[in-house]
Amino acid sequence: MNIEDLISRIAKYISPKRLDHVKRVSEVAKSLALHWKVDSQKAEIAGLVHDIAKKMTPSYLVEKGVSHDKTFPKVFETYPNVWHAWVSPVAISHFLKLSSRDIASASKWHTTGNAKMSKLxxxxxxxxxxxxxxxxxxxxxxxxxxxxxxxxxxxxxxxxALIQLVKKALPIHPYTLQCHNYYLTTISELDTKRVKSIILE
Ligand SMILES: [Fe+2]
Ligand SMILES: [Fe+2]
Incomplete structure (x- = not known):
């Protein structure tokens, strides 16, 4: 995979500011992947493609040949902030011709998270x-x-993220709750106490 070529293809779909963001996220993801012994190229690519649908809408996707049932119009209406993540696997495969399931799923969960996610x-x-x-x-x-x-x-x-959503009076997607509740069960009571000030600040 030629990363420079991928970046120039991604640039057609997102703003320059967003492109800078995904490049930075890609660097952080790659570094974390190397540390955790996860495929670092997949992490680098997933970081680059995760916001590919940020500027898109269900009607744009349909116009570009994506079938209506793959555009999650209900999610777009109810959870507009989550929609770009949900539809990103479709956008990644349709516009960038990438077929990795691991990358697609890492991109899908980047906003809400989910229970039992892969390390990637x-x-x-x-x-x-x-x-x-x-x-x-x-x-x-x-x-x-x-x-x-x-x-x-x-x-x-x-x-x-949950606290921010409450502060901004935004709807909480069920997967955000599932992610929170699941990872709470994976950590010790001591760790929960240790991070309380980080969470509440
Ligand atoms: Fe995003
Ligand atoms: Fe992002």
Whole structure:
């Protein structure tokens, strides 16, 4: 896979600002993948393609030849922030001609997360949140956790995302809850206490 070629193809579908974001996410994902001994090229690619559908709509997809039932119009209406992630596997295969199921699923779960994600999916979920340009007061603590306890990092980010949604009065997708509840069961009570201040800040 020629990464430069992939980047220039992705650039046709997202804004320059978004392109910078996905490049940074891709770097973080690649570094985490190398650390956790996960396929780092898949992580790099998943980081690059995860927001491919950010500017798209169900009608745009239909116009470009995607069948209506693959465009999740209900999700678009009810969870507009989640939709671009849900439809990303379709967009990745339709527009970029990539067929990796692992990459498709890492991209699909990058916004809500899910219970029992693959390590690759957890890495992309975490990397998206840790975009170096995002202002995060807990950045160094969260980065530390991402390199030492993948499930705990997933739990923290899921809990922080939940709180943000409540603060902004946005609907909470059932998969966001599933992700939070599942990863809560994977960590110890001590770890839950340890990260409480990170989650609540
Ligand atoms: Fe996204
Ligand atoms: Fe993103």
């Amino acid at each position: 999916s957890q890495i992309v979920f975490i990397a998206d949140y840790l975009d170096p340009e995002r202002t995060l007061s807990s950045r160094s603590a969260l980065t530390d956790i991402a390199y030492t306890h993948l499930d705990l990092a997933t739990y923290c980010i899921s809990a922080k």
